[in-house]
Structures are given as structure tokens and as C-alpha cells.
Amino acid sequence: MKEKILQTLTSLREYACSKGVDAAFLYHEEDSYLMRFANSAISLNTNEHLIRLEITVYEDRRRASYEMITDLNKLDEMKQGVDIAAEMVKYAMPLNYQPSIPHIKENYADVQGFDPELGMMSGEEKLAYFNDATKDLETDKITLSGIFSSGINILAQISTKSEYTQYFQTSDAQVTIVLAHADLKWEVTAEQSAHKKDDLKPEELHAELSFLIDRYKNEPAQQVPVGSYDIVFGAAATAEMISFMNWIGFNGGLMKRGFSFLTEDHVGKKVFSEKFNLMDDPSRLETFPLTRDSMGMKREAFPLFVNGVFQKFTWYQDDADEFGEKPTGHNVPHKSLVLDAGEMDVNSLQDLVKMPKDKDILYIPFLHYMNIVNPSKGLVTASSRFGALLLKKDGSVVVPYNVRVTQSLLDIFGDKVAWMSKQQTVYNTSASYGARNPVAIVLPKFIRVNDLEISHSNSSY
Secondary structure, eight states: OHHHHHHHHHHHHHHHHHTTOEEEEEEEEEEEEEEEEETTEEEEEEEEEEEEEEEEEEETTEEEEEEEEOOTTOHHHHHHHHHHHHHHHTTSOOOSSOOOOOOOOSOEEEOTTOOHHHHTOOHHHHHHHHHHHTTTTOOSSEEEEEEEEEEEEEEEEEETTEEEEEEEEEEEEEEEEEEEETTTOOEEEEEEEESSGGGOOHHHHHHHHHHHHHHHHHSOEEOOOSEEEEEEEEHHHHHHHHHHHHHHTSBHHHHHTTOOSOOGGGTTSBOSOTTOOEEEOTTOGGGOOOSBOTTOOBOOOEEEEETTEEOOOBOOHHHHHHHTOOOOSOOSSSOOEEEOOOSBOOOSHHHHHHSOOSSOEEEEOEEEEEEEEEGGGTEEEEEEESSOEEEOTTSOEEEEOOEEEEEEHHHHTTTTEEEEBSOEEEEEOOOSSSSOOOOEEEEESEEEEEEEEEEEEOSOO
């Protein structure tokens, strides 16, 4: 299959060259599988195989792209796509800068992130996984929903600048399990990410769900007062905030356009807590990395924050061309973000509940409907959901109704950070729509941030 893909791209390059067309070709193939549960039953079990070809043609400062859903046996149809893109570029508005054409310097293939056992996991195995993760937890009132998404991803590239190709193949899985009470309307959830089959551990999800259901069934529920709280964020909540930082923080092009809370003056200065160390690390297979970008640049560990000090912006090639900056190897569908662990020996929810407390602590595992209030200030807003707990100073536990947090990322990850847990986990942030693009962040399981404001508190679930 690999040889046929690369030969097809080579044939397309030769065709473009024969027509005097400068072009870049991006091939994307996915085998995607989705098992969905609702009302304690399988509501959907489907799969699809798709091949996308994106053809980008360059003519001086003009550029035009044409994308098609195709088949490896339809070379003539793909050549027609080259002709269409070549015609489109004649009518494109010229850019105010000279865009770079990908120039790959050597043949390169990376399949270290591919596990065929995960990519081709059967429906029976997935159902068994769900049954193990939820054994004895469902009742007449507590029903199961969730997804098991898995697949195989292939990216391949060539351009008319050279005859060399790049090829990447990965496997991935994303699991979400939700148990909801039909009458009381509460929901608890647990999730798991996998880049190989051995990563799938249903017993871990079962332990977490069992603990949460016991709390939600047996502890009092109440509306908590608005005001200042020390908050422990779970991995899902922290990953969501870092994902937004990836957008409105260290992206150089968005910074130049005024859509970032960081500026060039922040480089080399302490922005966050000294406990905060974040990097883009394509050596971490858990993040489904690409070890070369689409321009052929080798991707290595790229520090973003070291002891809270901002190191540098990331630059896509196109933004670098426009603003006269140096590209940083980030022409990729996603980064491989890793947040270092801390020193606090609190590595499970059970540990967190049992630990001594000098005051009440609000535990927020998930942030729901997160959005940007003001990008230049890093101000975001979201509500808690799925398994929040109020851990009382006296050792008791209360189930809080949903609360809203509206804070700047500069405050959340700033000097208010009290501790991070020793144990890291992997949280999958993959989107459900568009071309398959598995994304995951490696981060501590828990982060405690003191003195954050709760702006709104619901009176019910």
C-alpha cells in the first residue's frame, strides 16, 4: 500500500512538471471506526475508508488549493485535479508576500506510531472493553452512553520542488464512557486515549467510575456559594485550557494579528508559575506525533515554557513568510504538547479525597462549553460538568451543582498554582469532525490552583 501511495504521488508530480505547474500534494487516508452507546445499548457501529488529496498550485504570489475525495486507482481523476487547481490559481488574488513551496530534501517514512492490532480492533473486542469498564455499574436508573473511536491514519507528501516523499502512519483510539442517572440528572464520566492496544485498560475506568458513582449516590448534592475557591483541575479540564493556549497563546501568526495574550515582549520573561514546563515533543508517541513537518523540516523537542518563562513562539511556514520570521517546524495538523509532572504524590481521585486539607477544595475534572472571552487577556469561560466534587476540610464530600469559571489563563497557570501531581496521564483532545487527526496531550493528572473565582453557581444539575 505504501509503495502504491508514493508511486501515485510521484506520477502526479511528473504530470504537474510536464505541464509547467508548481504544485504540492498532500495525501490523507483514514480507516475510521466508531461504536456509539446510548441508553445502555449500541446505537451506532460504523466505519468508513476515505482518501483525500489536496493539490496546491503556486504561481508567483498566487496560490490555489483543490481538495478531492478519490481512490488510488483513479490517477486520471487526480490529474484532472491538478488541471483544475492550475486553472484556479490564475484567478486567485495575489498575496502581499511570497509563499514558500514545500521542498523535501530526502525520502522519509515514520510508522513507529502504528499498531495494527489497535487500528483493526474488532467490534467484539470493543464491546468487551465497555462491558469490563462498566461491570455492575448500570441499573434501571443509571444508564450508559459513550463512544469508542479508533482508526488508522496515513499522511504522505510530495511537491514539484524535488522527487522526494514523506510518509507517516499512526493508529489511535479515544474512549469516552458516561453513566447518567435518569431521575437525578447527574452524569459521571471516564476517558482513555491509546496509540497502541496495550494502552487500553478498562479496569482503570471501572475504578474511577465506581468511585464517582458511590459519591454521587451517597453524598449530599447542593448549590455552592459563588466566591473564591482553591480548585483542583482534572486532566480533562487542564488539557482543554492548554488547547486554548495553543490557539491564543504561543502561535506567532495569531500574536501578530492581535489574537494572543502573549507578545514579543514576553519572550524570555516569567509568565506562568515556575512549576509550569510545557513543550512540543514529537518523541512522545502518545501524542500521535509527526516527526517532520509538511515543509520537510525535522521536528525536535521545542520548549515553550521553562519554569514559567516563555521561550518562543511557534511559526507556521505561511505566517513566517508573511511576517518575515523563521519557521519552526510547525506545519503539522497538531502539536505534541507535554506538560511536566509535579512533586505532589496525589495520583488518583481516591488519593485526592483522602489527603488532609487546610480548607475546602473544589474538584473540577471537566470544563464544558469552554470559550474565549478576550484573547488578548487570555480570558476564557467554561462550566464544570461530569463528576465535580466539593472536598470539605473535615473530610466529608459534597456533590456540587455545576459552577462557572471565568478566568485568565495567566492567572490559572500563574503564581496561584499550588502543586501538580507526580503522575502524568494522556488526555485525548481529538475532534469528531473533518479528516481524522488524532491529538493528545501528556500532562499531570491533577493541578491545584488557589484562589480562583467562581462567577456563577447552578441551583440544580
